[in-house]
Amino acid sequence: MSRVERLENGLLVALEERDYPGVAFQFLLPAGAVNEPFPGASTLLEGWLWKGAGGLDAEGLAGALDALGVRRGSGAGLEYTAFSAAFLPEVLEEAFRLYALLLTEPWLKGEDLPAVKSVALQALRAQEDQPARKLFSELRKRVFRSPHGRDPLGEEGALRAATPEALREDFARRYTPVGAILAVAGGVDWRRLRGALEPLLAWRGEGVGYPTPELSEPSRLLLKRPTAQVQIGLAYKDVGPEDPGFYAARLALEALSGGMASRLFTEVREKRGLVYAVSAFPAGVKGQGLLMAYAGTTPERAGETLKVLREEVERLSEGITEDEFQRAKVGLKTALVLADESVRSRAASMARDLFMLGRVRPLSEIEGALEALTLEGVNAHLQAHPYRDPWVGLLGEVDDVS
């Protein structure tokens, strides 16, 4: 079971203690593309932070964390900026002292910004060479009327125009303990963790709001590109984790795209050989569930592939079979046990739960909810919430396909 507490400065902290020689955390800052003042501000801030804090310059910061053996990553996403790290328990205090420096005493010097912008522009440019990623980035822009359709990579003009002043103001406004979430899993107890978080208490700030997601009308997007394959993307409205039908929808998704006997793998890939890769996956935001589906194929087979992909998603409303139901249930339960093995994946799900639901679901709750599902219940949900009227995106050497 997790212990969850709010510190004096508003930071929400969760710990799941494990008898294991490693500690992982996932630290979410309420600074994502959805609430940024201009496209790419979150990405620039995250990069700029690492340029110096307290008495340490960029090399000093990186060197100090590397010297502790901290394995880490960080990046700005759609709904928050995430810092993740894993390390051995003996460096716990020193690791948090360094992360606290980033938040309480960042340099944010104007002279360091050009290199940060240059890296961000390179990342944006790199996306042009990743056709599937590009397609879903553009498709999301069509799906949302609200800022939830933004790409965290930002936009070239806004990245170039960003000033140190605007970004510093944004840091003060959005990098706040109120709204931030720190989830920790591994070989550390609460008392020790609480002590290690002491330097974070100097961090202050009020917290900002998040916009409410709003969908646009379903539409069709065609991006003409000289690629070898045609990329196909679909987006459907779905229920989110706060909905009572969430587990039914999750089980149906497993039947659609979870294993080698799943409908998409069988019908689109194995029987017809239309694609190498095909999948459906949850792609929602807080307050709005989404199901997305992907396939890549030749221009000649794009029409048939799109047709079969849509048919398979949409005929879920007719229900799944008893066999599919049993397979999906066992598959999800096994995946749950296997994912729980890793403190890194556990810290990530804890943080995500706190963000989406305001609490951490114990594994036993998820197992119980899956166990309580019935075939009739799942099929009733699918009938009442049919996947219909998708946003459709195509990228490649095609004019259009029906």
Added chain:
Amino acid sequence: MSRVERLENGLLVALEERDYPGVAFQFLLPAGAVNEPFPGASTLLEGWLWKGAGGLDAEGLAGALDALGVRRGSGAGLEYTAFSAAFLPEVLEEAFRLYALLLTEPWLKGEDLPAVKSVALQALRAQEDQPARKLFSELRKRVFRSPHGRDPLGEEGALRAATPEALREDFARRYTPVGAILAVAGGVDWRRLRGALEPLLAWRGEGVGYPTPELSEPSRLLLKRPTAQVQIGLAYKDVGPEDPGFYAARLALEALSGGMASRLFTEVREKRGLVYAVSAFPAGVKGQGLLMAYAGTTPERAGETLKVLREEVERLSEGITEDEFQRAKVGLKTALVLADESVRSRAASMARDLFMLGRVRPLSEIEGALEALTLEGVNAHLQAHPYRDPWVGLLGEVDDVS
């Protein structure tokens, strides 16, 4: 500690028992691109196998494994075809019964081959839209004079021309217990595992050889493509895991590209902002170590990026600093502990060890070897084995860069 035994039919089996509610295996078959009769034969065989075995057709096989909750993957690689799986201990016997069916009673029906070929051709085509992957595929072809430069995806002509007869003959020749490796980690003891492997004993075959790797002369490759970024790849000769200098080289690679304070991250990305992604990684084969390096940048900055990338790799021969040495050692030891957490990653390293070294290195051995390294020893190794004369590959909108 692992227990390693050879079964009566020649299959090499390793088990590392864990007190953990999950079991993972990695099963390597001696059928990779290096020893295939024509390009893509291993990929076709792997796909074809799943089309039916024993009394089960494709859907029956996939459905039976999904019903057990087995999470799995499989694919043909350069040196072997790998089947990986993770599941709960209670399905151990049934899971191995199904995998044994694949090996002992595969259908390999001619009528199923066209769909398998179609998927393989799609995968080959998809690579054309992945510029970095395409570059390294072509670069490897230049590096090796022996078949070690082949791409496991195969070649279009050979995939189309493949006959059922040739593939069946290839199956009999290469899908053999002699030369195959099965590594298991997780909540199962030897006695039970040995019982579960009973159905595999009916599997017979003599085993095939592997060619010896041979390098060509260093050369330069230029692939003109209309991509947004220029992709840069380097390949250098290196020592392999069988070499006494292996751990020294591994530690130097960590200093070069392991953390945020590593040389490539600092010099190529952070200080100069030349790239979003830059890395160096081991890319050798059994009997021949290789170090490869990658960067993606704009056409205008390609020349400078290539220059800095080469300089950073090549000045390793001048040695690393005491600080870098300490950071790299702590980083590698932490990574070792964190990776050991997962039964899936442990089974994969056990199998790789058995393939490369003929034995499984206990974690304590690796920790001990890292601990025994000295700065002087590492620098002496780097001086005696300088990274020089790379194969250089460029892909993008460039004519050439010096």
